[in-house]
Amino acid sequence: DGGITQSPKYLFRKEGQNVTLSCEQNLNHDAMYWYRQDPGQGLRLIYYSQIVNDFQKGDIAEGYSVSREKKESFPLTVTSAQKNPTAFYLCASSIWPVRESYEQYFGPGTRLTVT
Amino acid sequence: AQRVTQPEKLLSVFKGAPVELKCNYSYSGSPELFWYVQYSRQRLQLLLRHISRESIKGFTADLNKGETSFHLKKPFAQEEDSAMYYCALAGGTSYGKLTFGQGTILTVHP
Numbered sequence: 612d613g614g615i616t617q618s619p620k621y622l623f624r625k626e627g628q629n630v631t632l633s634c635e636q637n638l639n640h641d642a643m644y645w646y647r648q649d650p651g652q653g654l655r656l657i658y659y660s661q662i663v664n665d666f667q668k669g670d671i672a673e674g675y676s677v678s679r680e681k682k683e684s685f686p687l688t689v690t691s692a693q694k695n696p697t698a699f700y701l702c703a704s705s706i707w708p709v710r711e712s713y714e715q716y717f718g719p720g721t722r723l724t725v726t
Numbered sequence: 727a728q729r730v731t732q733p734e735k736l737l738s739v740f741k742g743a744p745v746e747l748k749c750n751y752s753y754s755g756s757p758e759l760f761w762y763v764q765y766s767r768q769r770l771q772l773l774l775r776h777i778s779r780e781s782i783k784g785f786t787a788d789l790n791k792g793e794t795s796f797h798l799k800k801p802f803a804q805e806e807d808s809a810m811y812y813c814a815l816a817g818g819t820s821y822g823k824l825t826f827g828q829g830t831i832l833t834v835h836p
Contacts (some may be wrong), residue, residue, distance in 0.1 A: 646826075651735065653812060654770075654826040669823065701770065713760060713816045713824060717770040 614638065616716035622723045624696075632687045632721045634702035641707040642652050644686035644715060647671060648699040657700075660685055661707055689723060696725045728753040732817050733826035739803050740835050746760050747798040749787075749813030757817040759789055759796040760824070764810040773798075773811070783807070803834045 615636045624630045636643065645657040646669075656669030660679040674693025679685050685704075689696045698720050703715040729752045739745045751757060761773040774782045776789040776796060778808040787798045796813060 652827055653730075653732075653828040654824075656823055656825075657828075659823065703770075713758060713775065714772045715824065719769055 615702060615704055617700075617718040617721050619721060620719065624719055624723070624725050626725055627691045628694055628725075629690050630696075630723065630725075632689065632700055632702075632723070634685045634687065634718060635683055636685075636702075636704045636716075636718075637683060638704055638716060639664045639682070639717070640704035641682070643679065644703040644705075645669070645675070645677065645685070645687045646701045646703065648720070649699055654701065657687065678692055689725075696723060698723060728757070728815055728817060728825050730813050730825050730827035731828050732811075732813055732832050733798075735828065736831050738833045738835060741805055745800050745803040745807070745832065745834070747811050747813075747832060749798065749827060750798045751794050751796065751813075751815050753794075753817050755817050756826060757789075757815050759787070760814040760816070761785070761787055761798050762812040762814055762826070764812070765806075766809070770812070771773050773828070803832075805834045805836055808834045829831055 618633045642661050644659040646654040648654050657673050657675050658677040660666035666679050676688045701720045702718040705715045731750045759776045763773040773810040785800045789796050810829050810831050812829045814824040816824050
C-alpha cells in the first residue's frame with residue numbers, strides 16, 4: 612500500500628514530556644511537510660524539508676523540532692516548550708521542483724493530547 | 727504576509743441546489759490558488775488548482791484578481807460533496823509553502 616503513513620493515530624502524553632510523531636512515505640517524494648490542524652484555524656505549517664538533511668521552519672515552528680536523515684522519513688518532535696501541543700498533526704509530501712510541490716499528499720494524521 | 731480567508735465555517739445546502747464556497751486572499755504578487763478537500767474518513771487531497779482551469783467533480787473555481795477571490799462553485803450539489811474544503815495559496819519565494827484558509831464544512835442534505 613503506497614502512500615504516507617503516520618503513527619500512532621492517537622497519542623497521549625503528560626505535560627513536560629517530549630513526544631515524537633512518525634511520518635513515513637514510499638512515494639519517492641523529495642519534499643515533506645508537517646502541519647498542525649486546529650478547529651477554526653485551518654492548517655498551519657510547522658516545518659518542511661525539500662531534501663535529505665535539510666529543513667526549514669514554517670509559520671509556527673517554536674516548540675517543535677524535526678530531522679530528515681532519510682528521504683522516506685520526517686519525524687516531528689513536540690517538545691515541552693510548545694505551549695499548546697494538543698492538536699491534530701498532519702504530515703504531507705510532494706515532488707519537487709516548486710510548482711509541482713503544491714500538490715501535496717497527506718497522511719491520515721496523529722491526534723496528540725497532552726494533559 | 728499572505729493570508730487566506732474562508733468566511734464560512736459551515737455551509738448547508740440541499741441536493742441539487744447551487745453551492746459556492748468563498749475564498750478571499752491577500753497577496754501582493756501573482757498567487758497560485760488551490761482547493762483541497764477532505765471527505766469523511768479520507769485524507770486531505772487536492773481538488774483543483776486555478777492554473778489548470780479545469781472542472782473536477784463538477785466544481786470550478788475562477789481566480790478574480792480584482793476581488794482577490796477564488797470561490798469554489800458547483801451548479802448542482804450532490805450528497806457526496808459533503809466534506810471539509812480548504813482554500814490554499816502559494817506564491818513568490820515561499821517555495822513549497824502553502825497557506826491554508828480556515829476551512830469550510832459543506833453539508834449537502836438529501
